Amino acid sequence: MDVKQLQYFVVSVDMGSFHAAAEALITTQPNVSKIVKSLEEELDMVLLNRNRNGVTITPQGESIYMYAIEVLKNINIINEFKKGQGLEMLSISSVPSDTLSFHLSKFYNDESKKNIQIDFFETNVEEILKRVHSRKSELGFVYISKRSMSAFKQTIKSKGLEYHELAKTPLYLFVGPNSPLYTRESVDKATIKDIKLVQYQEKQYSLYSQLGHIKEDFLYNRDNISVSYTNSDCFLIQLLKNTSCGFIGSSFINNQYQEYGIKAIPILSYEKSISFGYIHRRRDSLSNLAKSLILYFDNLEMDGK
Template sequence: MEIKQLEYFLAVCERGSFNKAADCLYTTQPNVSKVINNLEQELGRELFKRTYKGIELTPYGKTICQYAEVVLKHVQLMQDIALPAKARKLSVATYRSDIISKIFVDFYNEFNGEIFIEHYQGSVEEITDNVKKGICEIGIVYVAQNQRKIFNHILYHKNLQFKVLSNNSICVYFGPKHKFYEKTSVDFDELADLQFIYGVKDSFALEHHMEKINIGFKGLELLNNAVYTNSDDTIINLLLNTDLCRLGINATEKKYERYNIRAVPINDSDNVLTLGYVYTENQELSPYAKWFIEKFKQTV
């Protein structure tokens, strides 16, 4: 059985005739009929009933149609993640981050563009899936300390390892229009009256970590979230031009520093977020992945 046979079969199913299927496949009606006949012979049953009114699927044909749709869908998925044959490449899955984007720029310049770069962004679930499936060599993630048990459960079932790079505190991003812009630090109990921008929804998203940390302030899940968005441009403009603020990781390199947006640390929030990378069990990392990890360590 060939993929071509299934493609022709589904074209006939969708168009309801051999002639219309031939038109969309840029071939002839006799050729379509020949392919379908060969498929029926291979399967040992009729897929279509031929009548004076045209054709219709047999009960068996309807079953094969469902199977063919699944097969071709997975073929498309395999084609979507296919890459040009390159012996040397860096493949990384990460959360959204300007810092990581800069590291890719440094990587490209370091290796003169000779190494193929493959980068996927997503949630922890998507990042670990990409590593498990072999699409990415490593995945960069952050995890709240009190979610490590859940995270370890995910790693166990996907046969992945996690290497800690740093433990970080959290901060609040303030723009120049915010009353706390000049502060050097804030307390948890000062956050209750502020208006926040709520980011990408994900069970491991930063805001969800914050809901569970509750260090020195109970009810952090009741923060006033005035805007929900997954757009970095929207977040930056809101921080610059309103009194809204946003939670973040207090990393060495400040995410919004170049926009005149300050990262103000939250007191007593040390070591609540763990940054690290996931990789396949017993895997020897490529020199390119090692270079990327070392560069990342310098920023966090």
């Protein structure tokens, strides 16, 4: 089996015919058909059904296709490494954060004289742990509530990870001009039960769950509160700007969404209740670029530092 066989198979599936695949690969239709057939014979599987209109993938082909995609993707990554010798690279996973994205862009600009590449991936805390554990990311930036910290530390220890806190931050209610709470200087959690909320999709480490304490709390009574979920920071911002929805979250900069007319209102009794920091693999030394980024964040005037 070789790379060309996998490439011709994947392109044939994507294009839907050997003829279209041949055009994309700048070769002939018989050559594409021959190479895909050689892959099928080597695997002793029928990967594609041939018909007058082109080709369709078989159930066996579906499984091989997914693995072939990963192989081709990894080969491209290896080739990029070969091209970019001397290139400093930093891969980061983070919870969605407009503030973090802003400061990463400033850091990149400050380091622009160097030959660097930063890969940035936004997702939830559970996925960040997986990505750092599997070495897809060197650093993972997260917000963790006081209530979740014990379970969080046990989880990362079992995965060979460690957590470093950069700041203690408040829990805020973020709202836009359409919210009846927009002019408030502070709110308590009883007030929040009367508004619709939009939250990031998190299972175990949601900051929204910081407000829940016992079963009688309003958090557990779904009849009394309306919550929608998203994994998009852009969609969250637009909802806060244009509707009366609120968002319970944290930020090491309290004016995170100020440019969009969105106000951060402190939630009483939850001052400095959220930890902001990064995770990395315990036994691995940080790259020079990662160290520079951590130093950059250390020098920021964060809330609570």
